[in-house]
Amino acid sequence: MTKYWVDGEKTIDINEADDVNSVCFTVDDKDVVVSGGQTILEAVQRTGIANIPALCYHPAVRPYGACRLCTVEVSEDGGKNFKFVASCLYPVKEGMIVKTSTEKVKKLRKGIIELLLARCPNTKIIQELAEEYGVEKPRFSVGDQDCILCGLCVRACQEIIGKSAISLVNRGIYKEVAAPFYAYELGEGCIGCGDCAFVCPTGAITMGDNGKPVLPRVKIPYAEIGAMKSEEKLLASQG
Amino acid sequence: MVEQVRKLLDKKLKNTGELEKLRQAVLDKRDTSRITVSVCGGTGCRASGAEAVVEAFAEEIEKRELQVKIDFKETGCHGFCERGPIVVIGPKKIFYQHVQPEDVQEIINETVLQGKVVKRLLYIDPATSEEITYESDVPFYNKQTRLILGANGEIDPTDIEQYIAAGGYSALSKALFQLNPDKIVNEITSAGLRGRGGGGFPTGRKWQSCRTAKGDVKYVLCNADEGDPGAYQDRSILEGNPHSVIEGMIIGAYAIGASQGFIYVRNEYPLAVEHARIALEQAIDYGFLGENILDSGFNFKITINKGGGAFVCGESSALIASLEGKIGEPKSKYTHMSEKGLWERPSLLNNVKTWANVPLIINKGADWYSKIGTAGSKGTMIFSLVGKINNSGLVEVPMGITLREMIYDIGGGIPNGKKFKAVQTGGPSGGCIPEQFLDTHVDFDELTKIGSMMGSGGMIVMDEDTCMVDVARYFINFLKGESCGKCVPCREGLAKMSDILDRITHGEGKPEDLDTMMDLAEILSAGALCALGRTAANPVISTLKYFKDEYMAHINDKKCPAGVCRELIQYSIDPEKCTGCGVCARACSMNAISGEKKEPHVINQNMCIKCGVCYDSCKFGAITKQ
Numbered sequence: 019m020t021k022y023w024v025d026g027e028k029t030i031d032i033n034e035a036d037d038v039n040s041v042c043f044t045v046d047d048k049d050v051v052v053s054g055g056q057t058i059l060e061a062v063q064r065t066g067i068a069n070i071p072a073l074c075y076h077p078a079v080r081p082y083g084a085c086r087l088c089t090v091e092v093s094e095d096g097g098k099n100f101k102f103v104a105s106c107l108y109p110v111k112e113g114m115i116v117k118t119s120t121e122k123v124k125k126l127r128k129g130i131i132e133l134l135l136a137r138c139p140n141t142k143i144i145q146e147l148a149e150e151y152g153v154e155k156p157r158f159s160v161g162d163q164d165c166i167l168c169g170l171c172v173r174a175c176q177e178i179i180g181k182s183a184i185s186l187v188n189r190g191i192y193k194e195v196a197a198p199f200y201a202y203e204l205g206e207g208c209i210g211c212g213d214c215a216f217v218c219p220t221g222a223i224t225m226g227d228n229g230k231p232v233l234p235r236v237k238i239p240y241a242e243i244g245a246m247k248s249e250e251k252l253l254a255s256q257g
Numbered sequence: 258m259v260e261q262v263r264k265l266l267d268k269k270l271k272n273t274g275e276l277e278k279l280r281q282a283v284l285d286k287r288d289t290s291r292i293t294v295s296v297c298g299g300t301g302c303r304a305s306g307a308e309a310v311v312e313a314f315a316e317e318i319e320k321r322e323l324q325v326k327i328d329f330k331e332t333g334c335h336g337f338c339e340r341g342p343i344v345v346i347g348p349k350k351i352f353y354q355h356v357q358p359e360d361v362q363e364i365i366n367e368t369v370l371q372g373k374v375v376k377r378l379l380y381i382d383p384a385t386s387e388e389i390t391y392e393s394d395v396p397f398y399n400k401q402t403r404l405i406l407g408a409n410g411e412i413d414p415t416d417i418e419q420y421i422a423a424g425g426y427s428a429l430s431k432a433l434f435q436l437n438p439d440k441i442v443n444e445i446t447s448a449g450l451r452g453r454g455g456g457g458f459p460t461g462r463k464w465q466s467c468r469t470a471k472g473d474v475k476y477v478l479c480n481a482d483e484g485d486p487g488a489y490q491d492r493s494i495l496e497g498n499p500h501s502v503i504e505g506m507i508i509g510a511y512a513i514g515a516s517q518g519f520i521y522v523r524n525e526y527p528l529a530v531e532h533a534r535i536a537l538e539q540a541i542d543y544g545f546l547g548e549n550i551l552d553s554g555f556n557f558k559i560t561i562n563k564g565g566g567a568f569v570c571g572e573s574s575a576l577i578a579s580l581e582g583k584i585g586e587p588k589s590k591y592t593h594m595s596e597k598g599l600w601e602r603p604s605l606l607n608n609v610k611t612w613a614n615v616p617l618i619i620n621k622g623a624d625w626y627s628k629i630g631t632a633g634s635k636g637t638m639i640f641s642l643v644g645k646i647n648n649s650g651l652v653e654v655p656m657g658i659t660l661r662e663m664i665y666d667i668g669g670g671i672p673n674g675k676k677f678k679a680v681q682t683g684g685p686s687g688g689c690i691p692e693q694f695l696d697t698h699v700d701f702d703e704l705t706k707i708g709s710m711m712g713s714g715g716m717i718v719m720d721e722d723t724c725m726v727d728v729a730r731y732f733i734n735f736l737k738g739e740s741c742g743k744c745v746p747c748r749e750g751l752a753k754m755s756d757i758l759d760r761i762t763h764g765e766g767k768p769e770d771l772d773t774m775m776d777l778a779e780i781l782s783a784g785a786l787c788a789l790g791r792t793a794a795n796p797v798i799s800t801l802k803y804f805k806d807e808y809m810a811h812i813n814d815k816k817c818p819a820g821v822c823r824e825l826i827q828y829s830i831d832p833e834k835c836t837g838c839g840v841c842a843r844a845c846s847m848n849a850i851s852g853e854k855k856e857p858h859v860i861n862q863n864m865c866i867k868c869g870v871c872y873d874s875c876k877f878g879a880i881t882k883q
Contacts (some may be wrong), residue, residue, distance in 0.1 A: 104786070
């Protein structure tokens with residue numbers, strides 16, 4: 019049985035790493051030893067032992083657990099009971115058993131991809147995932163958005179750049195990425211670094227001619243109205 | 258100013274001896290010969306005009322200088338909201354219902370001054386048609402065990418001395434001086450108390466892990482962000498007996514070693530906020546909060562935080578995010594809050610009802626408490642019994658009572674002789690329980706077994722005129738609107754589920770929709786981030802399980818058996834029964850009904866908007882709904 023010791027990029031034999039704070043667990047029937055304090059997804063990605071899809075995860079920012087694609091099954095009682103957990107958030111624990119692609123997990127991912135495809139039918143990364151998981155046509159009403167609300171742009175702007183020039187606003191299906199007060203163009207809060215466009219997994223944020231990002235617009239009436247100036251509102255109300 | 262400050266300082270109780278002295282003094286001051294008049298000032302009674310009744314009493318008592326004779330108070334919710342405004346005359350507790358300001362003179366003249374009963378204000382038992390004079394004889398009350406709610410009707414929530422006189426803060430002094438933190442946690446654990454907010458997590462275990470968690474700073478939190486449609490127990494406790502919650506929190510704080518507490522309460526509950534605020538101020542004045550509480554060396558203070566109107570903020574991690582000033586979104590709870598909660602510090606979060614149980618357990622002991630209830634669920638539970646039920650209101654019963662006892666004995670059955678169809682328990686993410694399970698013993702585990710849950714104690718009764726597909730649509734729509742939108746299954750899944758249910762209720766359902774919904778339900782329960790999402794499909798799962806034929810009728814026959822879904826019903830006039838009186842034609846705002854006088858009328862289906870006014874207005878039952 020292969021044993022991996024992963025620390026940064028170096029893969030070494032387990033016997034050389036006895037004195038380090040290590041956690042030993044199983045991923046898809048393979049034993050893995052990694053340094054403690056990381057999440058399942060981090061450990062799996064670094065070992066390359068399995069392929070877990072994730073859209074809202076980026077190693078540079080704190081995990082968020084929104085897309086749920088990285089869900090895996092985990093047992094902490096030696097395989098008696100398994101539960102679904104988001105691997106991007108779940109910490110590795112000694113002796114745990116992780117299964118990254120059981121039928122149940124695949125079915126769940128397929129369902130999530132179907133929902134994402136219904137929201138963003140024209141987005142390349144979603145189309146690719148749909149093909150991989152065998153989702154043909156969503157059974158639901160189909161939208162035409164690009165943004166999957168993974169929040170990576172918001173987290174990058176806050177955690178890496180320290181500006182918080184954009185935020186997620188509203189709730190439920192009305193949630194969207196917006197500038198303060200729904201401004202059409204980003205104001206002084208934004209330094210135009212392009213980090214948000216860079217981390218965006220779907221390409222929903224692009225850089226505009228003015229050197230500042232153009233945010234995705236969620237096509238819902240009241241957010242649009244909220245962003246209108248009063249004279250525009252008047253014109254709109256007059257038809 | 259100096260005088261005021263001195264007065265303030267004077268109130269401060271420096272030790273338990275002073276507390277007992279004060280309690281005795283308040284009791285001694287009471288003139289037992291005085292007649293007590295307590296008007297229910299709960300939200301339900303206020304909605305039916307209790308404030309005017311309170312004013313009328315106050316005016317009348319002042320005008321006639323009856324202060325010596327009458328001990329008048331506005332109390333918290335009595336629970337029997339259906340019959341509000343409620344007035345109870347002590348010491349015998351004569352129970353008057355639907356009291357209006359114009360009844361006040363008569364009550365004072367007859368009952369207070371002459372000891373006679375005003376018969377027309379009495380409650381009439383619908384089963385026996387007998388007038389019932391005393392509160393304890395009213396079937397709604399005599400089947401209940403009102404351990405938590407009982408004090409609501411006895412004390413004025415804005416006067417701490419009344420709470421003290423009723424034995425208030427004696428549990429605190431017992432906890433501080435006769436027990437130690439470990440013993441307190443043991444008491445709560447062996448009492449078998451489980452979280453009343455819905456999850457049913459063993460409270461003692463939560464306290465224990467928070468007590469042993471490492472950290473100098475710990476927090477105690479009270480979840481009063483009650484948002485279930487039709488549920489208002491937490492509101493009533495905070496409005497009617499805020500000190501019981503505060504006392505519970507102080508004991509909890511002492512047990513785990515916290516020095517700061519927060520009450521997270523809905524801003525939509527102004528009276529609860531106000532009463533909690535007054536109670537906190539008084540608790541500080543009397544020395545139950547602040548530094549060196551009752552000379553025990555223990556310091557603790559509580560701050561009120563008003564919610565911003567999101568249902569999801571009742572979820573513990575979202576509540577904490579909101580308290581921290583962040584967007585009220587849940588986080589994954591892979592690390593327990595008792596280790597890393599508010600500001601990453603060990604935090605003890607309990608529901609209002611759970612906190613209110615604490616003084617009771619400390620006072621009466623775990624042995625006594627654990628005798629009430631079932632093997633797995635101890636104590637009493639407060640339900641808000643609403644919907645198609647005769648006696649709607651707040652009901653406190655021991656765990657293990659059957660649904661049938663609650664609905665028929667306490668609730669008085671279904672109005673207008675209609676047939677019971679289902680009861681929805683546990684709030685929007687609960688399930689609908691059909692008639693065959695009416696003899697289920699209500700506790701945390703039994704409700705889960707039949708596909709519903711205890712939740713925070715909502716109980717919505719439905720009769721034969723309720724369309725179960727429409728019910729599922731309503732709850733899914735509610736949850737769709739309250740989903741925070743963070744994770745994909747909940748945000749997108751609920752929206753799609755709501756689309757499908759909309760289509761079905763509009764007669765555009767397809768047979769394969771049911772499978773699609775079950776797939777969505779699986780995605781939600783397995784994939785959603787928080788408990789709101791994971792349980793959100795329960796209304797659909799339970800109605801599909803127990804009322805599949807109704808879905809099939811909507812989809813295959815394009816018919817709504819209960820006659821609720823407008824697109825699927827048609828009103829028509831039975832020419833045999835129609836007398837041609839023309840009442841329906843005049844009532845119809847669309848002028849869709851025509852006919853000659855004294856001749857059968859007809860409804861023009863193209864013009865009919867299916868509002869049902871004609872159906873309600875016809876005295877001859879000539880209008881049919883199909």
